[in-house]
Amino acid sequence: MAVYTEVSDEELTRFVAGYDIGAVLACKGIAEGVENTNYLLRTEKGSFILTLYEKRVRREDLPFFLDLMEHLAGRGVSCPLPVRRRDGAALGELAGRPAAIITFLEGVWIRRPHVEHCAAVGRALAAMHLAALDYAGRRPNALSVPGWGPLFAQAEGRADTVQPGLDAAVREELAFHAAHWPGELPVGTIHADLFPDNVFFLRGRFSGLIDFYFACTDILAYDVAICLNAWCFEPDQAYNATKGRALLAGYRSVRPLSEAEIAALPVLARGAALRFLLTRLVDWLNVPPGALVKPKDPVEYLKKLRFHQRVAGAAEYGLDA
Ligand SMILES: Nc1ncnc2c1ncn2[C@@H]1O[C@H](COP(=O)(O)OP(=O)(O)O)[C@@H](O)[C@H]1O
Numbered sequence: 001m002a003v004y005t006e007v008s009d010e011e012l013t014r015f016v017a018g019y020d021i022g023a024v025l026a027c028k029g030i031a032e033g034v035e036n037t038n039y040l041l042r043t044e045k046g047s048f049i050l051t052l053y054e055k056r057v058r059r060e061d062l063p064f065f066l067d068l069m070e071h072l073a074g075r076g077v078s079c080p081l082p083v084r085r086r087d088g089a090a091l092g093e094l095a096g097r098p099a100a101i102i103t104f105l106e107g108v109w110i111r112r113p114h115v116e117h118c119a120a121v122g123r124a125l126a127a128m129h130l131a132a133l134d135y136a137g138r139r140p141n142a143l144s145v146p147g148w149g150p151l152f153a154q155a156e157g158r159a160d161t162v163q164p165g166l167d168a169a170v171r172e173e174l175a176f177h178a179a180h181w182p183g184e185l186p187v188g189t190i191h192a193d194l195f196p197d198n199v200f201f202l203r204g205r206f207s208g209l210i211d212f213y214f215a216c217t218d219i220l221a222y223d224v225a226i227c228l229n230a231w232c233f234e235p236d237q238a239y240n241a242t243k244g245r246a247l248l249a250g251y252r253s254v255r256p257l258s259e260a261e262i263a264a265l266p267v268l269a270r271g272a273a274l275r276f277l278l279t280r281l282v283d284w285l286n287v288p289p290g291a292l293v294k295p296k297d298p299v300e301y302l303k304k305l306r307f308h309q310r311v312a313g314a315a316e317y318g319l320d321a
């Protein structure tokens with residue numbers, strides 16, 4: 001359960017009184033997510049998500065995320081909407097943290113995605129990329145190549161306690177990306193964390209996207225690579241090319257991928273694997289005392305990285321011609 005910050009009844013009542021959503025009927029910590037504190041809030045006007053933004057979220061980035069949700073929803077992307085306070089602000093302060101209330105999205109996330117879910121997420125990702133083309137907000141990706149070295153420094157020589165050889169493996173990979181990261185691919189607003197737990201389905205059909213708190217301005221095909229990692233590996237970390245083919249075909253049915261984007265997929269997928277390996281490693285080694293959170297396994301992403309290192313070309317991801 002990700003609840004880093006407890007909220008007293010008095011604080012909550014005062015906070016919610018700033019909104020036009022009626023009185024609080026119930027508020028429960030949510031047993032999912034690892035980044036922020038989330039509560040399911042029920043009021044006289046319905047169900048909402050109350051989020052208190054934690055360590056990785058910089059306060060100055062919050063308008064980018066909240067405005068992006070409004071922009072996407074306005075362009076027909078199914079995603080939560082920030083609820084505005086009576087004074088018009090989408091962002092407030094609760095228990096010493098920046099906090100917002102967003103609308104509740106109906107649906108559930110899929111624990112064991114099938115091929116059709118991968119196709120649906122490919123389509124949804126491409127639709128999000130297109131809908132965000134005219135989004136004016138810009139946010140450089142703090143978790144791209146220049147950020148990976150400083151992130152790894154937070155594991156301070158402790159990587160081998162998690163997996164022998166991990167320290168050297170990460171150092172080699174950092175050097176590889178410093179030399180090979182592609183520079184000329186189409187850039188736009190990316191979700192950057194579109195894992196199965198951030199995509200909802202209702203009665204078997206795609207119902208929407210959540211959790212835009214890693215969204216940033218970066219290479220669009222990098223977002224595709226993140227999804228290949230998150231959706232197309234089996235629990236034993238074997239790559240499933242049928243799922244990969246479905247995800248890529250779904251994406252390309254909405255937004256074509258250029259030859260350069262396709263050629264770059266193996267490097268982007270390696271980078272995506274390293275990025276999540278690093279955040280998971282740092283989180284694994286630094287669980288805040290008393291926090292109700294289950295850190296995610298970094299070694300899972302080392303295995304994915306090893307797969308991409310062996311890939312000879314993008315065709316291995318299951319690309320149709
Ligand atoms: N708008 C929403 N509608 C419904 N459920 C939500 C919504 N936002 C978050 N949740 C629930 O909270 C969980 C954690 O949210 P998430 O944004 O992924 O957390 P984190 O910021 O820690 O990554 C989700 O898996 C989902 O169960």
Ligand SMILES: N[C@@H](CCOP(=O)(O)O)C(=O)O
Nearest residue numbers: 033034035195211276280296
């Ligand atoms: N998706 C990341 C963790 C952060 O996302 P959350 O939505 O699960 O809080 C990972 O799997 O490492």
